[in-house]
Amino acid sequence: MKISDAKVIICSPGRNFVTLKVHTDEGVYGLGDATLNGMEKPVAEYLENYCVPSLIGMDPRNTEDIWNFFYKAPYWKRGSVAMTALSAIDMALWDIKGKMLNTPLYNLLGGKSREGVLVYCHANGHDTEETLDKAAQMIEQGFRAVRLQSGIPGIEHTYGVPRGNKPYEPAEPGLPLTEYWDTSKYLNFIPSLFEKAREAFGDDIHLLHDVHHRCTPIEAARLAKELEPFHLFWLEDPVSGELQEGLRLLRSHSTTPVAIGEVFNSIYDYTTLITEQLIDYIRMPLVHGGGITHLLKVAAMASVYHIQTGFHGATDLSPVNLAAAVHFNKAVNNFGLQEYMPHQEIVNEVFSTSYNFENGFLFIDDKPGIGVDLDEKKAAKYPYRMASLPVNRKSDGTMFYW
Ligand code: CS2
Ligand code: MG
Numbered sequence: 001m002k003i004s005d006a007k008v009i010i011c012s013p014g015r016n017f018v019t020l021k022v023h024t025d026e027g028v029y030g031l032g033d034a035t036l037n038g039m040e041k042p043v044a045e046y047l048e049n050y051c052v053p054s055l056i057g058m059d060p061r062n063t064e065d066i067w068n069f070f071y072k073a074p075y076w077k078r079g080s081v082a083m084t085a086l087s088a089i090d091m092a093l094w095d096i097k098g099k100m101l102n103t104p105l106y107n108l109l110g111g112k113s114r115e116g117v118l119v120y121c122h123a124n125g126h127d128t129e130e131t132l133d134k135a136a137q138m139i140e141q142g143f144r145a146v147r148l149q150s151g152i153p154g155i156e157h158t159y160g161v162p163r164g165n166k167p168y169e170p171a172e173p174g175l176p177l178t179e180y181w182d183t184s185k186y187l188n189f190i191p192s193l194f195e196k197a198r199e200a201f202g203d204d205i206h207l208l209h210d211v212h213h214r215c216t217p218i219e220a221a222r223l224a225k226e227l228e229p230f231h232l233f234w235l236e237d238p239v240s241g242e243l244q245e246g247l248r249l250l251r252s253h254s255t256t257p258v259a260i261g262e263v264f265n266s267i268y269d270y271t272t273l274i275t276e277q278l279i280d281y282i283r284m285p286l287v288h289g290g291g292i293t294h295l296l297k298v299a300a301m302a303s304v305y306h307i308q309t310g311f312h313g314a315t316d317l318s319p320v321n322l323a324a325a326v327h328f329n330k331a332v333n334n335f336g337l338q339e340y341m342p343h344q345e346i347v348n349e350v351f352s353t354s355y356n357f358e359n360g361f362l363f364i365d366d367k368p369g370i371g372v373d374l375d376e377k378k379a380a381k382y383p384y385r386m387a388s389l390p391v392n393r394k395s396d397g398t399m400f401y402w
Helices: 040-055 063-072 080-100 128-140 183-201 217-230 246-253 271-275 291-304 319-331 376-380
Strands: 003-011 017-024 029-033 117-125 145-150 178-181 206-210 234-236 258-260 355-358 361-364 391-394
Touching: 003 040, 003 376, 017 040, 017 080, 029 080, 029 319, 040 063, 040 080, 063 080, 063 291, 080 291, 080 319, 117 128, 117 319, 128 145, 128 183, 145 183, 183 206, 183 217, 217 234, 217 246, 246 258, 291 319, 319 355, 319 361
Parallel strands: 117 145, 145 206, 178 391, 206 234, 234 258
Antiparallel strands: 003 017, 017 029, 117 361, 355 361
């Protein structure tokens, strides 16, 4: 069996997605997500001009060797662009493997450890009241885990909160907008949001919060400590992902669980965090972290230290990634929680999916492989539109972390 062709499809039904479609000489094809928010074109270019020519003629069943070829052959390794491309190749090959063996992906990863995959959704509001209203609506829809992000008094616009009444999308059309940030206002406000949320929803709902890397280690330690009474399921990205050692300080001050790594792309980003037990959940998703082949190894390493998976799953990751993540999470023993931010309705015109949400869980049917298809004609109706994530400056104008 040989790979006969591979094509990169960029489309924008509501937002940009990059998909790799790998064809074989036996007529079976596989799909992989290659979407890297705001950097779609470099991944597509790397795939089309560098990876696809080498891929043609390879036997798609050799997922391990092909992964190692694209990881080890380039002298300049890793980085988010190359690893997203590699993730897409890997995902598409596992999709083919499942289709060839006529079995859903989860069966190739160990079978079922559970039927449904527990997910969390977002409740984003301009202030405490609106955030808690949104959370109440989510709980009403059946969600058992909710991430709370709120506008901060004194800060004009906070990342994660939609502008006006638009559905929330992390990227905005065109060049990056600038947002202004004030950590002390943020730190003074957030504990009261969670205090009110616990009063409103009781102890049985899982509550989460994302710091988006905006604290220094000592600030993150303060936040984690002050949130302790409200028993968060996790506090996400409390310090910059670059500063792994920063988590030592937080850990020595607080028992608030920590999730980190949606911007990571390799097991080597995690070695200190896992072996020193500085985190509780790994966020690196299949689409940016080297695909199924690599995440199986990261999850296995994490499991030795009783650390669980908690994959990133915002709307800028395509339905192909989400479906693959549901299979993965259904299979691995140390699954913890999956982020689920449903795509806009228009996305379903292009992608047909095999997962459904019920009572707080995502379920996936038994279609062979990943179970997602893409309608190329419909995709062509929605051409790429440049969109960017905002940049973040401190209130005095200093360029700052996200
Ligand atoms: C967020 C995302 O879902 C999350 O946890 O951090 O909104 C993230 O900022 C975007 O996916 C970036 O593209
Ligand atoms: Mg995040």
